[in-house]
Amino acid sequence: MANVSQQKAYTTSFIIAGPIVHSEDIRALTIIEHGFIAVVRGKIVSVCRNTEKLMQTQQEYGIEDVNVYYLNEGEFVMPGFVDTHIHAPQYPNAGLGYDKQLLDWLTTYTFPLEKKYVDVDFAIGVYESVVRKTLASGTTTATYFATIHYESSLFLADIVERLGQRAFIGKVNMNHGTPEGYGEHIYDSFTCTEQYIRNIQCKRNELVQPIITPRFALNCDMQLMMLLGELAAKYNVHIQTHISESTGEVAAVQKLYPQCRNYADVYDRAGLLTNKTVLAHGIHLSDDELKVLAARGTSISHCPNSNTSLKSGLCDVRRLLDTGIKVGLGTDVSGGYSISILNAIRSALQTSTHIFFKKHQGSGYIPLSYHEAFYLATLGGAKALSVDDKTGNFKVGKDFDALIVNMRKPGPIDILDKTDIKDLIQKFLYTGDDRNISKVYVAGRQVK
Numbered sequence: 001m002a003n004v005s006q007q008k009a010y011t012t013s014f015i016i017a018g019p020i021v022h023s024e025d026i027r028a029l030t031i032i033e034h035g036f037i038a039v040v041r042g043k044i045v046s047v048c049r050n051t052e053k054l055m056q057t058q059q060e061y062g063i064e065d066v067n068v069y070y071l072n073e074g075e076f077v078m079p080g081f082v083d084t085h086i087h088a089p090q091y092p093n094a095g096l097g098y099d100k101q102l103l104d105w106l107t108t109y110t111f112p113l114e115k116k117y118v119d120v121d122f123a124i125g126v127y128e129s130v131v132r133k134t135l136a137s138g139t140t141t142a143t144y145f146a147t148i149h150y151e152s153s154l155f156l157a158d159i160v161e162r163l164g165q166r167a168f169i170g171k172v173n174m175n176h177g178t179p180e181g182y183g184e185h186i187y188d189s190f191t192c193t194e195q196y197i198r199n200i201q202c203k204r205n206e207l208v209q210p211i212i213t214p215r216f217a218l219n220c221d222m223q224l225m226m227l228l229g230e231l232a233a234k235y236n237v238h239i240q241t242h243i244s245e246s247t248g249e250v251a252a253v254q255k256l257y258p259q260c261r262n263y264a265d266v267y268d269r270a271g272l273l274t275n276k277t278v279l280a281h282g283i284h285l286s287d288d289e290l291k292v293l294a295a296r297g298t299s300i301s302h303c304p305n306s307n308t309s310l311k312s313g314l315c316d317v318r319r320l321l322d323t324g325i326k327v328g329l330g331t332d333v334s335g336g337y338s339i340s341i342l343n344a345i346r347s348a349l350q351t352s353t354h355i356f357f358k359k360h361q362g363s364g365y366i367p368l369s370y371h372e373a374f375y376l377a378t379l380g381g382a383k384a385l386s387v388d389d390k391t392g393n394f395k396v397g398k399d400f401d402a403l404i405v406n407m408r409k410p411g412p413i414d415i416l417d418k419t420d421i422k423d424l425i426q427k428f429l430y431t432g433d434d435r436n437i438s439k440v441y442v443a444g445r446q447v448k
């Protein structure tokens with residue numbers, strides 16, 4: 001029998017035995033104190049609540065003793081994190097520029113940095129760091145914005161593929177209101193995007209998918225957005241953009257599209273609201289807009305660190321969920337300063353508590369709980385991206401995207417008292433960091 005730390009990186013058929021934690025729905029965590037998960041060629045074939053049938057399962061799937069890994073005291077296995085919104089090229093700016101709000105922040109800090117990705121060598125260096133760092137932080141699925149540059153966006157896809165992450169990767173579209181040297185002609189924007197989609201689909205790697213990425217309604221005209229909506233339908237691909245992040249942005253969109261009822265209507269008219277669309281932020285959406293998103297099956301990426309860092313506002317996740325909208329968490333680097341979904345969990349919990357403070361006494365408002373935040377970071381994110389048939393929890397038939405968490409490792413805090421599995425989970429969510437994530441798996445492949 002092997003300890004989990006001795007596992008070979010390339011073994012995709014194995015059993016992990018010990019404490020298991022995952023979400024089956026938002027209401028509660030499922031905790032198995034001592035069970036096992038059997039993985040065959042990267043897929044989960046069995047999840048058991050005890051170890052009685054472990055040897056039988058080994059025999060059934062021909063899993064040798066050396067590929068049975070027992071977790072030690074202080075360890076547990078959980079699903080990998082899903083980051084539903086992150087700008088890979090903005091990583092060099094993480095932690096910088098929070099003296100400005102969204103529209104000024106874009107022109108002062110973000111566009112000048114993104115321009116540099118015309119240089120593929122610069123892009124490769126940054127993208128390699130981003131993918132390694134997100135994997136090390138437990139992000140097994142990431143939804144990336146790249147830049148407008150075709151070549152460097154493809155390099156991001158290559159790096160993701162080589163390092164083994166599950167990801168949606170978008171070449172950004174921008175043909176309106178763009179800064180000097182960082183914009184596209186509508187024809188190039190459209191044709192490059194189509195070529196980009198074909199190029200990524202040719203890889204035939206199920207883990208790496210293209211995603212259509214109009215930056216937001218202020219940087220694309222209606223004609224381009226409509227063409228992109230058609231492309232999404234033609235190639236059956238996902239769509240991502242931003243919506244209703246700051247009040248200044250909402251006012252500018254209303255001015256630019258006076259014929260549209262509201263911000264969501266701009267995207268709806270363009271055919272961009274589908275059940276494979278994920279919209280970042282959505283802080284200032286009206287009830288009417290939420291109804292449209294729910295009807296279209298469009299989801300929201302909640303990016304609480306960014307919403308606070310750029311002083312955009314408090315997004316009420318409870319309201320989104322109550323309207324039937326799918327919600328996942330996003331780091332939104334570098335609007336957010338942290339690459340880690342653990343940080344997004346904490347920011348989401350704090351934002352929800354701040355909203356609770358603002359409500360009047362007796363409103364009955366219930367702030368998010370840690371197990372709801374765990375759901376948003378895993379299964380909620382997978383549902384938001386419509387990949388919950390593949391990932392998000394440990395259901396038989398899904399890919400094994402998972403983290404081995406070790407709370408006994410030298411890390412940010414010491415565990416001094418006796419703890420049960422529930423304590424370990426909470427300690428990890430509130431105080432853990434990547435030092436506590438000892439192993440990361442995507443589709444059964446060990447990637448950390």
Ligand SMILES: O=c1[nH]c(=O)c2nc[nH]c2[nH]1
Pocket residue numbers: 087102106110215216242245306332335
């Ligand atoms: O947080 C954000 N980051 C961006 O890069 C961006 N572009 C448009 N709107 C945006 N919001």
Ligand SMILES: [Zn+2]
Pocket residue numbers: 085087242280332335
């Ligand atoms: Zn963003």
